[in-house]
Amino acid sequence: MKHTTEELEEIASQIRRDIVRMVHGCQSGHPGGSLGCADFFTALYFEVMHHAADFTMDGKGEDLFFLSNGHISPVWYSTLARAGYFEAAELATFRKLDSRLQGHPTTHEHLPGIRIASGSLGQGMSVAIGAALAKKLNDDKALVFTLHGDGELQEGQNWEAAMFAPFNKVDNLICTVDYNGQQIDGPTEKVLSLESLQAKFEAFGWHVIVSNGNDMAEIVKTLQYAVSLTGKGRPIMNLMSTQMGYGVDFMMGSHKWHGVAPNDEQLKLALDQLKETLGDY
């Protein structure tokens, strides 16, 4: 291991601080899903992926990551900054005029670490498959990772991609679904139930893993297991349960903090629960 579990948890704590401060700073953005996925992003960028902060668009020889549910951009931006892609001070520009940190991730402003725009939902799996196919054509053995929202799976394009990847043996692809059961209008169970995602993806031919996305040791173990499953003819789907808002008690487990920023008092309450480990930006 490059880091101990405790070290990774400390990084995740700082990322959570960054998230609530960024969203508070512009009084907009999506803290709920961002907080819920902070552990996943930490494990991926600081432990599992082979990547270089010296960013190149083609990423030849490197593992690539695509965020399909682009609205949780705060967690990705913080992770990229803390992993060295750009200065953490730039996080203060999130969602402000002339920033590279747009509301949803984009290549348009040339922010290092981002390879495609996302925000309009349901497109990331297709893009990741394309990147994975290009890696195969280039004889590049590195892997492609993704993250998707669960509500996002209501978009039909996901299922076009889900049908394509196993049939075409895209086995250098590890997708993860942030299975927090919440979307803007309420619980997914009430809005449009996903029923059994495991049964669905298995029926399409994926190798499906079920995991807990708010337990650092388990996330690292799960992703490393997923890596061990690559190159065996099937794409890998990690159905990762998380709690929206994880780490800030009053934001946890509710769709209400999907796209709402904390006020000054709520910011203080949130930061009191999150240890500053790497220094605030």
Add this chain to the structure above:
Amino acid sequence: MKKYTYTEKKDTRSGFGAGLHEAGKKNENVVALCADLVGSLKMDAFIKDFPERFTQVGIAEANMIGIAAGMTIGGKIPYTGTFANFSTGRVYDQIRQSVAYSNKNVKICASHAGLTLGEDGATHQILEDIGLMKMLPGMVVINPCDYNQTKAATLAIADYEGPVYLRFGRPTVPVFTDPDQNFEIGKAWMVNEGKDVTIIATGHLVWEAIEAGEQLAEMGIDAEIINIHTIKPLDEDAILKSVQKTGCVVTAEEHNKYGGLGESVARLLATTQPTPQEFVAVNDSFGESGTPDQLMEKYGLTDKDIVKAVQRVLERK
């Protein structure tokens, strides 16, 4: 009027197929994707010689656009192939976000555009695709006029870095351009120099414009004919130079009058040099089943319609 002749008629989609095959030979990064229309897009030669560089996505156009965008990240130059309707309207948001906004080097190649698709009817006859595509920032929009020009355009876009929409069709039309032409994106082709009226045509309407030019010559009208194969970026200099000489313009295209080449020309002229203009285009309607010739006649897209439009615009000069 300069004389144009032809010895054979061919479909522009076959020009695409031949161009794709040659682009594949010239550049190993060229890859192709298709949504269950390999035969219609004439992709067979490419697939035969480069099977590992071809991806069959099935009837899943949104996924095809996303995969193509992803492949560019690994340095590939993807050509996607399906009908124009399914290349644009069906996947507009995928093109907008994953290709245009992300500035990916995807070549969206669209066959069976316009009314000349024929008997399949309006569900497949898109007449809005030029408008949809030209509104996307950074998107190049090309609509070649015959087999040779389509082949040359297909080759040229491989060397251009950025998103391109390439539109072509199904019917056989006269082959009258140079087989060895150098296709320059954004550069108009002067078909015939004249002084009385400027006819600006794209796609299948270029041959109709030539036939109209011959009829106009017999009537003593000296028409300048310009082929705009690249609707975006528009060759503004060529258009302005011609219109300064002739003082009136007719645009001709197999597209809705809203959003097409005609509107691009009108915007240019309105902001620089207001000029009487007539539009030969579909009058804001859907198409219907019929033979290509019947449809072009019913919807007013023939040489005779161009002649009438010239007569109208000359009166407004």
